[in-house]
Amino acid sequence: MKIAVFVSGSGSNLQNIIDAIQDGSLPNTEIAMVMADRDCYAVERSLDYDIPTFLLEEKKTFSEDADHNLEGENIDLIVLAGFLSILSKEFVEKWQGKIINIHPALLPKYGGKGMYGKHVHQAVLDAGDQVSGATVHFVTAGVDEGEIILQGEFAVEKTDEIADLQRKVAEVEKEIMIQAIQKLTEKIG
Ligand SMILES: Nc1nc2c(c(=O)[nH]1)N[C@@H](CN(C=O)c1ccc(C(=O)N[C@@H](CCC(=O)O)C(=O)O)cc1)CN2
Numbered sequence: 001m002k003i004a005v006f007v008s009g010s011g012s013n014l015q016n017i018i019d020a021i022q023d024g025s026l027p028n029t030e031i032a033m034v035m036a037d038r039d040c041y042a043v044e045r046s047l048d049y050d051i052p053t054f055l056l057e058e059k060k061t062f063s064e065d066a067d068h069n070l071e072g073e074n075i076d077l078i079v080l081a082g083f084l085s086i087l088s089k090e091f092v093e094k095w096q097g098k099i100i101n102i103h104p105a106l107l108p109k110y111g112g113k114g115m116y117g118k119h120v121h122q123a124v125l126d127a128g129d130q131v132s133g134a135t136v137h138f139v140t141a142g143v144d145e146g147e148i149i150l151q152g153e154f155a156v157e158k159t160d161e162i163a164d165l166q167r168k169v170a171e172v173e174k175e176i177m178i179q180a181i182q183k184l185t186e187k188i189g
């Protein structure tokens with residue numbers, strides 16, 4: 001299975017995929033390319049592993065530029081891993097069913113435009129939720145509206161702050177990201 005990973009941040013989810021390939025949890029899986037919409041630590045991680053890496057910083061044309069790079073690469077799956085730009089309707093329709101995203105909450109709660117990173121964790125704390133988690137879902141033209149593939153949960157303690165949720169989310173994301181790719185590999189082959 002050839003995958004392309006889109007990134008914007010620290011790259012912890014990218015690292016989880018790299019590690020899973022190296023430890024044999026994702027056999028027959030190859031990260032064919034990493035594409036970033038901004039300079040970020042995920043780019044450094046990708047380059048450290050000699051993965052073909054593209055920095056596409058023109059926000060208005062990211063989807064078009066990314067599609068150009070994907071052409072002819074026989075990519076089976078696109079993984080949005082901490083990716084913070086909204087993909088165009090045209091791009092999503094062309095790759096429909098082959099793009100997944102990981103979100104740091106139990107969708108449909110706390111999803112949509114403006115809901116990313118610390119904004120999500122703050123919303124969970126403000127709501128006083130006792131349970132939160134993360135979600136892997138298919139990507140559609142709408143933001144965080146696609147069919148849910150997997151979710152993982154954790155308990156929110158009264159004393160928890162944003163940093164605590166970031167840590168707990170990261171642990172759940174590590175599990176469900178790999179499980180989701182394994183599940184789709186069985187389906188796509
Ligand atoms: N067409 C789609 N594109 C993307 C989706 C999607 O479901 N459909 N998922 C997002 C990932 N995401 C949450 O999981 C998400 C990312 C970014 C935003 C957001 O509001 N972004 C800001 C800009 C932030 C920045 O560039 O620093 C914005 O667009 O104003 C919300 C949700 C990835 N793409």
Ligand SMILES: NCC(=O)N[C@@H]1O[C@H](COP(=O)([O-])[O-])[C@@H](O)[C@H]1O
Pocket residue numbers: 007008009010011012013014042081082083084102103104115116117120169170173
């Ligand atoms: N809605 C998008 C969003 O908030 N994505 C979140 O960015 C964090 C950093 O990812 P990274 O360490 O893999 O870059 C992750 O928790 C991911 O769920």
